[in-house]
Amino acid sequence: MPQATTLLAEPAAGSDFAPLLRQVRGQGLLERRRGWYARSIAANLLALAATAAGIVLSGDSWWTLLLAVPAALFWARTAFVGHDSGHAQITGTRRTGRLIGLVHADLLLGMSYAWWNDKHNRHHANPNHVDKDPDVGVGALVWTERQAAQRQGFTRWLTRNQARLFFPMLLLEGINLKISSVRGLKRHSPAERRTEAVLLALHAAGYATLLLSAMSPGKALAFALVHHALFGLHLGMVFAPNHKGMEMPDPDDGARRGHLRRQVLTSRNVRGGPVTDWLMGGLNYQIEHHLFPSMPRPHLRLARPLVRAHCRASGLPYTETGIVDSYRQALHHMHAVGAPLRTG
Template sequence: MSVTAETAVETVAGETAGSTGGRAVGGDFGPLVRQVRAAGLLERRRGYYARAAAGNVAATVGLWAAVWWWGASWWVLALAVPMALVSGRTGFLGHDSGHRQIAASHRVNRALGLVLGNLLLGMGRGWWNDKHNRHHANPNHVGKDPDVGEGVLAWTHEQAARSRGALRWVQRHQAALFFPLLLLEGFNLKVGSLRFLRGRPRREQLLEGGLLTAHMVGYVGLVFTLLSPGKAVAFMLLHHGLFGLHLGSVFAPNHKGMAMPGAEDRWDHMRRQVLTSRNVRGGVVVDWLMGGLNYQIEHHLFPGMPRCNLRRARPLVREHCAAVGLPYTETGLVESYRLALGHLHEAGAPLRK
C-alpha cells in the first residue's frame, strides 16, 4: 500500500523528530499537510484522469492504425518514437493507480493497475508496487531502497568494490554506459515482473501471469500481423528500447546524486523525503515529458496527491522548507543529469585505480 499524506503525518508523529537548523522538522510537517489540504491539492482529480486515460487510449489506437497504414515502408519504424512516449504515459497512469491517486477505492485502483500495467504494458502491478513502495519508504537508503541496491550499476564505493567479472568493467565505465543501458530497461521491466511472480500466491500468479501472457501474445501477434517479420522485430526492439530510455530518463535525475542516509541516521518523514529528492524545472515541455514527476520532492512528501497537482504544491512546499531551514534542491534538466552521472562516475572510482 502506498503511503498517503495522512499516514505520513502519523508516521512523523511517532518518530523522533530530526533537527535542521535548530528546528524540529518532523513536528513541522503537520502544518504543511494542513496547508496543502486546505488548498484542495489532496482531492481526487477524476476529470483529469478520465481525460488522460481517454487521450491515451485514442493515441494508442491511432498509432497502431498508422502502423497498419504505413506498414509497407521501413519508415514505419519512426512510429516507434511516439509509441514509446505513449507507452510512457500509460506507465505514468499505472504509477498513479499504484499510489491510489486516481480512485478512492483500493479495488478500483488495483483493477486500473492490472489493466494499465500487466495488460497494456506487460509490466506487473505487483512487482512494480512492491519495488516502488519500498523506494518511497526509504529513498536512497542502501539496503532498503531497491533502486540503489546491488546490480548492474554500483551506487556506492562499497558496492563497486564487491563487483566481480564483467560487472567490474561495466561499473568502471557506468556513467558513460548509463543511457545505453536504459535501452534495455523496457525488457527488464517485463523480466522482473515475471520473476516476481515466482513464489507468489497461486491466485496472484494466475491473475497477473495471465494478464502478462495476454499482453505478450496480443502485442507480438499484432506487430507480426501488421508488419513483415523483419520490420516487426525491428519495431519491437526500437519501441521497447526507447520506452526504457524514456522511463529511465524520467526517474534517473530525481534522486541520483542526492543524500544517501546511513544506518545511523534517524530522519523523520519530511527530512527523509526532501533531502534525498531533487526537482527538475524546465517549463511545459519538461513537465509533459516527465509526466509531472519532475516535482519529485512534492511527490515524495505527498505520494497520494494527484500527479497534476504537484506543480501547484511546489510553492507551498518550497516556502515551508525555507521556513524550517530544510534545503530544497531544484535544478535544470541538463544539470540534473550531470549530477546523476557525476554520482555514478564517483561511485565507480575504486575500479579505476
C-alpha cells in the first residue's frame, strides 16, 4: 500500500536542506512519541464512546442533533490520527501503522485509508503542482486561470462564484470523502480492496444501527446529514489555509527544485496557541510538516524556530499568518482565478 512521503535518507551533502535535517535529527525531533499518541488515541476513543452513549441516552429527540457538534469534532481527531499513521509518525512498524490507519479511517470514519494515502502521497511529493498534485486538480473548484478557462455551463458559473461558495461547499465534503473512498477502492489490490470493503461495510452498519436504535428514521437522517456537514466543514477549514493562495509551480518549467524550496514556497503556517494546535491537528505547522512528514505531531512546534531560522539564512520566505488572514488569502486566490470569467 502506498505510504505518505517520509524522509529517511540523508540528502546530498551540498543540499540546502541537509544542514536543517541534521539539526532536527540532532535534537531528536524525528523520534517517535508512542506514549503521547497512545494517550491521545485513548482519549479520543473515550470521547467518541461518550458521544455515542449521549446519542443513545438522548433518544428520539431533536435535541440529539446538538451532539452532531462533538461527533464531528472528534471524528476530525480520528482523521488526524489516520493522517499521522499514514506518515509513519506514530510507529516505525509498517504493519502496526497500517492497522492504526485502517481502524481510524475505514472502521471509525468510513473513509478508505489506502485511497487517502495514495492521494496524500502525491500531494506531498509535488505540492501545488497542477499536473501532479491531486489537491489542485480540476474538480468542483479550480486553482488556476488555465483551469478556469476550460469550464463550461454550470461549472463555469461555479468557478465565477467559487470564493463565495467555498465554505458552503465544504458542508458536502464529508459525504464526498466517503463517495471518493468507495470509488478509489478499485485502484488497489484485490486483497486490500476486500479488507477495506469489509471495514467500510462494518462502519456503515454500525453507524446506521447507532442512529436508528436511538431515534426515528427522519431524525437519524437529519443527524447524519448535520454530522457529515460539520465534519466536512471542519476538515476543509483545517486544510484550506495550508497551500491555497501559495506559489504554484509552473508545469512548463523544467527546472528542478530541491526539497527545501519545493515545500517551503508552497506552504503556509497558521499562528496560534494550544487551542489552534488541537483544532488543526498540528497541521497549522504546515511548513514543518511538509519538510519532515514523519515528524510526530507534538514536535512540529518545536521544529518551527529551527526551520524559520534556516529559511531566513537561506533567503527563503517563511510564510506564517493568523487563521482569519489565511482564509482571506485563500479566498482571494479563488476569487482571482474566477475573475476572467466574470469579465469575459
